[in-house]
Amino acid sequence: MEKPELPANAPARPTWLLGIVWFLGAAGMAAPAAAQDRYLPPAAAVVLSASVHAQGGQQAQLRSLDQARRAQPQDLNAALAYARAVFTLGLTEGDLRWFGSAKAALGPWWQAAELPADGYFLRGLVQQGFHDFKAGLIDIDRAIALEPRRAEFWSWRFALHLLQADLASARQDSEEMARLLGKEEADVYRAVLQYRTGQPLPAVQMLMRAIRSPNYQDGSSQDWIGFHLGEAHRVAGQPAQALAVWEGRLKASPRSHLLRLSMADLLNQQGQYRQAKAVAMNQADMGSLTDALLMQALLASRGLKDADEARLASQMDARLRAQALRQEALIERPKLIYQIAYGQDLAAGLALSIENWQLQKDPPDAVLFAQAALALGQAQAAAPVVEWAEKSGYTDPQLSPLLRQLRAHPSWKGGRS
Helix, strand or coil, X not given: CCCCCCCCCCCCHHHHHHHHHHHHCCCCEECCCCCCCCCCCCHHXXXXXXXXXXXXXXXXXXXXXXXXXXXXXXXXXXXXXXHHHHHHHXXXXXXXXXXHHHHXXXXXXXXXXXXXXXXXXXXXXXXXXXXXXXXXXXXXXXXXXXXXXXXXHHHHHHHHHHHCCCHHHHHHHXXXXXXXXXXXXXXXXXXXXXXXXXXXXXXXXXXXXXXXXXXXXXXXXXXXXXXXXXXXXXXXXCHHHHHHHHHHHHHHCCCCHHHHHHHHHHHHHCCCHHXXXXXXXXXXXXXXXXXXXXXXXXXXXXXXXXXXXXXXXHHHHHHHHHHHHCCCCCEEHHHHHHHCCCCCCHHHHHHHHHHHHCCCCCHHHHHHHHHHHHHCCCHHHHHHHHHHXXXXXXXXXXXXXXXXXXXXXXXXXXXXX
């Protein structure tokens, strides 16, 4: 993935990779409509000691960027370099606290009416990170107006449209990319759109061509296309192929949070709990596990009926309580999984699913929403999920049986199809 020391005017590819991966991948999060900013660590602790990137000099690089922007508080370029670095780190590590650091760096320009393209783009990224999708899209559109041939700008625009189930706009984005950036670039997005609209097998073929292309042989591109190739296989009901793709990429990029999380999640879905736990708990320091990986380890321990379950559940509960004490309004997907899939508080999980679905429409959230509605005998509550699936054509091996159960449930008031 992208290196945190990347300057604001760096080549486009790494950030657009992160953009589409973050929004369309398994690391998504949910939030109530009036989301507040995440907890912002004090300046002296801006680099988290538990960072999975703490080794290899990356902390020193981040501190250097932070010192540079603090030494020149009115230098937008210095602020953008740091904001991009910590925002990227938040995506790579799955730790959203970094978004608060990025927002703090852009504070002097948060209400600015005139910015360069990179300024609009980074501000738009942080806005959508806090689920202000409307403002984020406005700023990203402003960036595109200034520099229409920047692939990373179009990537995030596409991702936001797909996240909000605006398929027509996402399709138009891919056509604009074909016109401005070339067919090969656009075809990868077309493939993502295909497997998100019920056509996973054609998507697999397109992504296999892309991953072999000489233009996509760098590590970031291979991780990105590999993630989506695995997803297309998973959606097509080919879990073994998905796991093989992700395992291969994880060996090459062992620090990729998204690949590790995707693999652990699918292994749990397949009942391969021992392997799922080993993939999730890859670090000796439990404190350095993200909430998402901790949650997958907990699900695996429950499946194994091992002695770790109580300890892991206690850790997950403690983390969520700490977030509540800090009044962190953003609710990540691990909380929904804990409430719904793990069964800690189904009623609260359903309420959060209803609220979350008004903001974003992502397949893993659809599964959790449907699971909560069925478990509580309130199938009609998940009618928006059924409507979204019918409109988009999306389905996958997890969601398909849930959709059938919703339509067949005695509490369902919609048409039985």
